[in-house]
Amino acid sequence: MPSALPVESIKLLSGQHHKPSIIRFQYGTAGFRTTASILDSVLFRVGIVAALRSKKLDGRTIGVMVTASHNPEPDNGVKLVDPRGEMLEASWEVHATTIANASTADDLVDALEVLVQTAKIDLHAPFWPSLVAALEDGFKAMGATARNAGVTTTPILHYLVRSINTKGTKYSYGEDTEAGYFAKLSTSYKKLVTGKAVQPPLVIDCANGVGALAAKTLNESLGNTLELVLENASTTTPGALNNACGADFVKVSQKIPPSLANVLQPGQRACSLDGDADRLIYYYLDDRGAFHMLDGDKIAALVAAFIIELVKVAGLEEKIKVGVVQTAYANGASTKYLQERLPVKCVSTGVKHLHHAAERYNVGVYFEANGHGTVLFSQPTVDILAEYQPSTPAQSRAVEHLVSLTELINQTVGDALSDMLLVEVVLTHKSYRGEEWDSLYVDLPNRLAKCSVPDRNAFKTEDAERRLVSPPGLQARIDELVLRYQGGRSFVRPSGTEDVVRVYAEASLKSQADELAMRVAGLVYDEAGGDPTSRPKEFL
Numbered sequence: 001m002p003s004a005l006p007v008e009s010i011k012l013l014s015g016q017h018h019k020p021s022i023i024r025f026q027y028g029t030a031g032f033r034t035t036a037s038i039l040d041s042v043l044f045r046v047g048i049v050a051a052l053r054s055k056k057l058d059g060r061t062i063g064v065m066v067t068a069s070h071n072p073e074p075d076n077g078v079k080l081v082d083p084r085g086e087m088l089e090a091s092w093e094v095h096a097t098t099i100a101n102a103s104t105a106d107d108l109v110d111a112l113e114v115l116v117q118t119a120k121i122d123l124h125a126p127f128w129p130s131l132v133a134a135l136e137d138g139f140k141a142m143g144a145t146a147r148n149a150g151v152t153t154t155p156i157l158h159y160l161v162r163s164i165n166t167k168g169t170k171y172s173y174g175e176d177t178e179a180g181y182f183a184k185l186s187t188s189y190k191k192l193v194t195g196k197a198v199q200p201p202l203v204i205d206c207a208n209g210v211g212a213l214a215a216k217t218l219n220e221s222l223g224n225t226l227e228l229v230l231e232n233a234s235t236t237t238p239g240a241l242n243n244a245c246g247a248d249f250v251k252v253s254q255k256i257p258p259s260l261a262n263v264l265q266p267g268q269r270a271c272s273l274d275g276d277a278d279r280l281i282y283y284y285l286d287d288r289g290a291f292h293m294l295d296g297d298k299i300a301a302l303v304a305a306f307i308i309e310l311v312k313v314a315g316l317e318e319k320i321k322v323g324v325v326q327t328a329y330a331n332g333a334s335t336k337y338l339q340e341r342l343p344v345k346c347v348s349t350g351v352k353h354l355h356h357a358a359e360r361y362n363v364g365v366y367f368e369a370n371g372h373g374t375v376l377f378s379q380p381t382v383d384i385l386a387e388y389q390p391s392t393p394a395q396s397r398a399v400e401h402l403v404s405l406t407e408l409i410n411q412t413v414g415d416a417l418s419d420m421l422l423v424e425v426v427l428t429h430k431s432y433r434g435e436e437w438d439s440l441y442v443d444l445p446n447r448l449a450k451c452s453v454p455d456r457n458a459f460k461t462e463d464a465e466r467r468l469v470s471p472p473g474l475q476a477r478i479d480e481l482v483l484r485y486q487g488g489r490s491f492v493r494p495s496g497t498e499d500v501v502r503v504y505a506e507a508s509l510k511s512q513a514d515e516l517a518m519r520v521a522g523l524v525y526d527e528a529g530g531d532p533t534s535r536p537k538e539f540l
């Protein structure tokens with residue numbers, strides 16, 4: 001196919017966005033992610049890739065999100081959103097990586113030509129307006145138009161992309177505006193809690209991120225059906241984003257953000273969003289002030305049990321099967337609890353893996369332990385619900401609730417605010433406080449650690465990342481260590497987003513989980529050739 005790439009404008013604008021010579025970029029789980037100051041050339045090129053992706057897909061809208069997510073403010077990233085609001089297709093991650101690493105304007109054009117040829121892109125395909133903010137030059141080079149979604153949350157961007165692409169079809173996802181998003185969430189929430197006692201106010205730690213703006217609008221849309229108390233809601237204070245607050249801080253440090261210490265009453269439930277509001281962690285302090293975390297695993301357990309119950313009451317248990325997808329980081333106690341009730345699948349880390357596995361169920365519940373997840377209802381399931389003729393008032397109510405859940409839940413991607421309303425619905429229906437929810441099962445004590453090694457790519461895994469196949473012999477030594485600890489489990493995998501190897505350990509006692517994690521981390525460090533002079537002191 002003859003290329004119709006606008007070579008001249010690409011070369012000209014590429015000259016204004018030079019690639020730093022020694023850096024190698026990689027499109028991974030979180031898109032391109034690194035220090036903001038070296039991302040300029042990547043954003044330009046992502047603009048071009050997004051334009052080509054849109055061309056490839058007959059001009060459908062592609063989303064581009066620029067966000068620090070759960071990371072410190074200078075640590076930025078850019079990711080692409082496919083037309084149904086999903087993550088970028090895997091084969092294109094490879095193209096994006098090659099294109100980001102082309103060293104000169106000529107190499108860039110060559111890499112783009114390769115993509116155009118291999119992906120058989122018809123460069124004369126029309127464009128729909130696309131949602132890109134900081135990527136204007138990339139678009140300009142391709143002659144594409146853009147719609148700027150403004151400062152918004154990652155899940156709202158995913159919602160908008162899907163809504164634009166389904167507009168006017170029978171699969172219309174919703175009105176393609178932020179107002180449409182809030183109306184969809186609040187209307188379905190109100191339907192689901194009608195006639196139930198209103199929950200006491202919920203404290204939200206907004207991580208000083210964009211979720212604060214969305215939570216404020218949501219609070220207004222919810223009226224008196226739920227009161228949200230916004231904390232860490234400053235989006236303009238330099239350095240405040242995810243700093244000693246937010247979902248990642250709570251999950252990793254296993255304590256409340258210090259800023260909530262004088263806010264949270266004993267027994268009161270609270271939750272933390274991450275910087276772009278796609279992760280959610282709940283927690284509460286008990287009467288003695290002890291911290292209790294309700295993470296992604298607890299959310300999955302709560303939600304899956306509720307949906308199964310509704311399906312049963314509706315009389316649809318033969319037709320609608322519910323399954324759960326987790327990763328190796330799911331707490332062993334949650335896996336046990338869930339496996340006793342429904343099918344559970346373990347997949348590799350990264351939401352795209354969970355999302356795809358969840359699509360195989362009629363209703364697929366997926367959550368990473370860190371609080372990113374959602375629930376997917378397959379199209380045949382939605383059709384069954386729409387056509388079902390209930391024979392009792394109880395059945396009819398249960399079906400209505402299930403239909404409202406399909407509206408409440410953002411099915412494009414994990415959405416902290418949508419998930420939060422989902423949790424609130426279940427707590428309202430069950431009359432649960434944090435304490436009753438927490439008691440579904442008792443978490444095994446655990447510890448997550450990082451280990452810097454000279455080459456994390458030397459670490460290769462199998463069995464959904466639960467076992468190492470390389471470096472050779474290391475897994476056997478980890479197994480030996482694990483055997484010495486009661487209830488012990490540990491695994492090691494290279495991070496997809498940071499230049500580290502992650503170590504996870506669980507055991508019956510917290511001190512044992514810590515010790516096991518530190519022993520495995522020490523073993524990994526030494527085996528991988530870590531510098532003995534900078535060996536972290538806590539490693540055993």
Ligand SMILES: CC(=O)N[C@H]1[C@@H](OP(=O)(O)O)O[C@H](CO)[C@@H](O)[C@@H]1O
Nearest residue numbers: 029030350351368370495496497498
């Ligand atoms: C242990 C952990 O939380 N890992 C996170 C982290 O991935 P790593 O590949 O572990 O760096 O970032 C991913 C993107 O946000 C998220 O999907 C994943 O769960």
Ligand SMILES: [Mg+2]
Nearest residue numbers: 069070274278
């Ligand atoms: Mg995030």
